Amino acid sequence: MKVTQHLWFEKDMEAAVRFYTSLIPGSKLGALSAVMADNPSGPAGSVRIAEFTLGDQNYMAIEAGPLDPFNHSFSIMVDCDTQAELDRLWDALKEGGAVEQCGWLRDRWGLCWQIAPTRLRELMNDPDPAKVRRVTEAMMQMVKLDIAPLEAAVRG
Structure with a gap:
């Protein structure tokens, strides 16, 4: 299958x-x-x-012409290993599109993307709820995600 x-x-x-x-x-x-x-x-x-x-x-x-426009109910999420990789994809995909909060953007065709550091998933799965809260709060303040401030947030 x-x-x-x-x-x-x-x-x-x-x-x-x-x-x-x-x-x-x-x-x-x-x-x-x-x-x-x-x-x-x-x-x-x-x-x-x-x-x-x-x-x-x-x-x-x-x-095949107009039907239903792309929306947030479907997005392509890309986990990036480095900030340079994230920056490269973000900059290319946002060209002619629109950026949104928390690592989301729409490209010039209207397709939604989530461009995120792989490290974010690791930080969000930390067993310490206080660390996860700090990382989440830091992420909520960002448009394009940035690894360094997320790492700083986990350290307090």
Whole structure:
């Protein structure tokens, strides 16, 4: 059995997928195709489909006109090992998009992302509730997440 996330783009799907796969190490673009039959989204050839992977996750994307816009109920979360890696992804994905609190952003296609340091998950799983509270409070003050202040918060 294979599980694949599916993303519906109004337009520019191929550009988005090429951009995403260029940013995430270990990613690749697979098959690109068109639906060669008339369908509710348009005439034969107007609906395009792409298969791709981001890291170790499988995705399909379709460009089939407006339906439901992307929203926070689906986001792609990327755990970054270093601040430099986090900064690189954050800066690339926010271009033409919008940043949000706690490491969330929307890219130029409206897709929601959570760009977080791997270290945050470790800090949030500390057995000391006071440390977790301090880390959470520090995170809630951030837009782009920053490892150094999170580490300082855990130390008190």
